[in-house]
Amino acid sequence: MPAPEQKKIRIATTSLAGCFGCHMSLLDIDERLFALLEQVEFDRSPLTDIKHCGPCDIGLVEGGICNAENVHVLREFRNNCKILVAVGACAVTGGLPAQRNHLSLADCLQEVYVTEISLHNGMIPNDPELPLPLDKVHPLHEVVKVDYFIPGCPPSADTLWKFLTDLLTGRTPKLGADLIRYD
Amino acid sequence: MSQTALSNNLETAAHPETLRRVAIDPISRVEGHGKVTLLLDEDDHVQQVRLHIVEFRGFEKFIQGRPYWEVPVMVQRLCGICPVSHHLAASKALDQIVGAHTLTPTADKLRRLMHYGQILQSHALHFFHLSSPDLLFGFGSEMAQRNIVGIAAAYPEVARQGVLLRKFGQEVIRHTAGKRIHGTGSVPGGVNKNLSIAERDELLKDIYQMIGWARGAVHLARQLFEQNLAEFNAFGRFNAHTLSLIRADGAMDLYHGGLRARHMDGSTLFDHVNYCHYWEQISEEVKPWSYMKFPFLKSLGPETGWYRVGPLARVTQCDFIPTPLADKERQDFLAFDAGNTAGATLGYHWARMIEMLHAAEAIKELLHDADLQGDELVVAAADRGERQERGVGMIEAPRGTLIHHYRVDEHDQVIRANLIVSTTHNNQAMNEAVRQVARQYLDGRKLTEGLLNHIEVAVRCFDPCLSCATHALGKMPLQVELLDAEGKEIDRLVRGVCDTEPSCC
Ligand code: SF4
Numbered sequence: 251m252p253a254p255e256q257k258k259i260r261i262a263t264t265s266l267a268g269c270f271g272c273h274m275s276l277l278d279i280d281e282r283l284f285a286l287l288e289q290v291e292f293d294r295s296p297l298t299d300i301k302h303c304g305p306c307d308i309g310l311v312e313g314g315i316c317n318a319e320n321v322h323v324l325r326e327f328r329n330n331c332k333i334l335v336a337v338g339a340c341a342v343t344g345g346l347p348a349q350r351n352h353l354s355l356a357d358c359l360q361e362v363y364v365t366e367i368s369l370h371n372g373m374i375p376n377d378p379e380l381p382l383p384l385d386k387v388h389p390l391h392e393v394v395k396v397d398y399f400i401p402g403c404p405p406s407a408d409t410l411w412k413f414l415t416d417l418l419t420g421r422t423p424k425l426g427a428d429l430i431r432y433d
Numbered sequence: 434m435s436q437t438a439l440s441n442n443l444e445t446a447a448h449p450e451t452l453r454r455v456a457i458d459p460i461s462r463v464e465g466h467g468k469v470t471l472l473l474d475e476d477d478h479v480q481q482v483r484l485h486i487v488e489f490r491g492f493e494k495f496i497q498g499r500p501y502w503e504v505p506v507m508v509q510r511l512c513g514i515c516p517v518s519h520h521l522a523a524s525k526a527l528d529q530i531v532g533a534h535t536l537t538p539t540a541d542k543l544r545r546l547m548h549y550g551q552i553l554q555s556h557a558l559h560f561f562h563l564s565s566p567d568l569l570f571g572f573g574s575e576m577a578q579r580n581i582v583g584i585a586a587a588y589p590e591v592a593r594q595g596v597l598l599r600k601f602g603q604e605v606i607r608h609t610a611g612k613r614i615h616g617t618g619s620v621p622g623g624v625n626k627n628l629s630i631a632e633r634d635e636l637l638k639d640i641y642q643m644i645g646w647a648r649g650a651v652h653l654a655r656q657l658f659e660q661n662l663a664e665f666n667a668f669g670r671f672n673a674h675t676l677s678l679i680r681a682d683g684a685m686d687l688y689h690g691g692l693r694a695r696h697m698d699g700s701t702l703f704d705h706v707n708y709c710h711y712w713e714q715i716s717e718e719v720k721p722w723s724y725m726k727f728p729f730l731k732s733l734g735p736e737t738g739w740y741r742v743g744p745l746a747r748v749t750q751c752d753f754i755p756t757p758l759a760d761k762e763r764q765d766f767l768a769f770d771a772g773n774t775a776g777a778t779l780g781y782h783w784a785r786m787i788e789m790l791h792a793a794e795a796i797k798e799l800l801h802d803a804d805l806q807g808d809e810l811v812v813a814a815a816d817r818g819e820r821q822e823r824g825v826g827m828i829e830a831p832r833g834t835l836i837h838h839y840r841v842d843e844h845d846q847v848i849r850a851n852l853i854v855s856t857t858h859n860n861q862a863m864n865e866a867v868r869q870v871a872r873q874y875l876d877g878r879k880l881t882e883g884l885l886n887h888i889e890v891a892v893r894c895f896d897p898c899l900s901c902a903t904h905a906l907g908k909m910p911l912q913v914e915l916l917d918a919e920g921k922e923i924d925r926l927v928r929g930v931c932d933t934e935p936s937c938c
Contacts, residue, residue, distance in 0.1 A: 265465075265466070267488065267490075268513075269509075269510050269511055269512050269513040269516075270464045270465065270512065270513040270514050271509075271510070271512075271513020271514075271516065271614045271615060272513065273513065274513045274514060274558075274613075274614055275513075275613070275614055277558070277562070277599070278600075278603060278613055278614070280596060280597070280599075280600040281593075281596060281597070281600075283596060284585060284592075284593075284596075287582055287585060291582070292580070292582060296461060296462065296463070296464070297462065297562065297563075297580050297581055297582075298461065298462075298579075298580045298582075299461045299462065299576050299579055299580065299882075299886065299889075300461075300576075301457075301458065301459065301461065316488065316489070317487075317488065317489075319487065345510070346507065346510035347490055347491075349491075349495040350490070350491040350494065350495045353491070353494055353495060357494060358491035358493075358494040358495070361491075361493050361494040362489075362491065362493050362494065363719055368711070368712045368715060368716055368717050368728075368851060368853065369716070369717055369719065369726075370716040370717055370718045370719075370729070370735060371718055371719055372719070373719045373720075373721065374719075375719065375720070375721050375722065375723060375724055376721050377485070377721050377722035377723075379468075379470055379483070379485050379487075379722055380485065380487055380722070380723070380724060381487050381488075383489060403510070403615060404513065404614050404615070407613075433615070
């Protein structure tokens with residue numbers, strides 16, 4: 251990386267209980283990625299090998315919270331990012347993973363690890379290396395303060411581009427009706 | 434290399450409580466949520482290495498009771514990198530349920546086009562955005578540079594082509610599925626749109642450039658092997674059986690076929706097996722330390738029956754690739770270094786680029802096919818067979834064989850679902866690769882960030898989709914409370930939930 255001449259905006263991104271579709275949508279800005287890189291640098295993100303979020307200007311979080319580790323990472327983001335953004339339906343509402351919220355965890359476990367047709371042995375993973383699952387999947391704002399919410403599953407690349415370019419130029423982000431979708 | 438390390442398979446240390454733990458958490462530049470833990474003795478000898486998948490979804494449970502036509506749209510939300518694979522595997526399973534056993538030519542080809550768009554974009558993303566930094570800068574290179582930003586600065590043309598190849602694949606998906614991520618183009622029994630002349634022409638405009646760049650990417654992979662032959666061939670190497678779908682004539686077919694499995698000694702274990710009874714061939718073992726199961730071939734058993742899937746398995750076990758440029762590259766790959774590289778873990782990258790070239794050629798052929806402008810989109814009621822209760826869909830997703838299995842009752846509701854995703858098939862193979870790398874590079878040495886990245890380089894060869902692989906749930910004997918910013922309890926973390934509800938286990 252060339253030494254930054256002027257201070258670049260530092261962005262961290264992470265996926266909690268999400269499918270990475272929101273990250274893919276960010277990459278869907280295509281060639282505009284190179285223009286973005288003129289102005290920003292990435293801290294922790296699936297694109298870099300930085301494992302912990304350091305002090306940042308903007309944190310983009312995809313996915314809701316489904317286990318203890320998600321809570322830990324989210325709090326680390328909140329503590330380090332001046333602006334924290336809930337990106338996509340999962341982060342804003344819990345999204346598809348929250349479909350399990352009306353079921354008992356026990357039933358889900360039974361289904362996946364004991365009942366399924368192709369299983370050799372029925373056993374539920376229980377190693378301390380596996381983070382504790384939460385009873386329910388939660389949206390981000392139930393655990394930390396969130397500064398912006400971007401709906402969509404995923405929000406389109408144009409939506410994310412408009413949002414980021416507004417922030418980078420010091421404007422309050424404004425998304426027109428055409429850029430806000432709830433699918 | 435230590436004797437102790439050599440004397441066991443490194444899966445489980447005899448006395449883990451006496452060992453020092455080092456975690457690579459999260460594994461970065463992969464999709465999904467995983468970590469690797471290493472246990473080391475006081476002389477820095479590696480005693481245990483495990484790749485853990487740390488997240489869960491519960492899809493198989495919460496899909497129950499939903500109307501079946503929602504499935505192809507919902508299931509994509511398991512994975513935003515290969516949503517089309519889930520979209521199509523689910524559609525194929527539901528085709529059987531609605532009795533649509535032979536799709537119309539327009540539907541079949543449109544789905545194929547969508548799928549090859551997906552292969553192209555996913556392989557481009559993996560090679561250029563995620564793995565090229567390791568390959569071009571070195572496995573132990575400076576961390577700050579080891580990412581797509583570093584590539585854009587040092588190799589701007591490589592980065593540009595990667596971004597544009599991925600863009601093109603995404604545009605193929607948009608024109609066939611309606612949307613780049615989580616589209617809706619495929620429905621039980623067919624598709625809901627064709628490809629207009631305008632859409633076709635837009636894609637035709639760029640396809641020849643894409644084929645050229647994809648070929649360049651294959652040559653880049655080859656060149657990297659030429660420059661680092663001994664190291665690349667040996668890196669994380671292990672022997673494994675292979676599994677993939679295969680066309681009736683032995684050709685690579687990523688959309689449909691029968692199951693072929695080869696023994697690591699080169700002999701055929703089974704061939705052209707109808708996948709609708711996959712559980713007769715494949716079983717899955719659960720291990721306590723990962724949410725991802727461990728599939729194996731039933732005839733060989735869990736100890737030795739595990740196998741690899743994905744580009745390396747497909748390119749090495751097909752008889753030919755049905756597009757000329759990719760088939761030429763396949764032959765070069767198989768012959769390279771007297772066949773050694775075709776068994777190398779890093780050979781996945783080269784094989785992946787051959788498949789990307791094949792996808793680009795297949796897209797070109799499909800774009801010239803007038804059936805794509807046809808208007809018979811779904812199988813007409815009169816042409817359908819009996820409705821079935823059970824449907825199994827299989828497809829070769831970018832990362833390997835993907836299985837979707839549903840049962841639907843007479844009220845159109847899903848009553849059972851079972852998924853075995855591509856990355857799950859590679860679970861044991863990935864564990865073998867990281868253990869091998871631990872023996873080769875880490876054992877007895879002071880661990881540095883650069884050395885630890887070697888472990889991740891091995892994981893990345895498989896392009897694992899740890900997000901797909903986490904549709905399961907876990908239980909552990911503990912309880913913790915989750916408090917909001919004001920200290921109010923909003924949830925409990927539940928371990929031991931099954932212990933308190935005996936009806937469950
Ligand atoms: S909002 Fe949609 S695209 Fe984003 S992580 Fe959730 S399921 Fe994936």
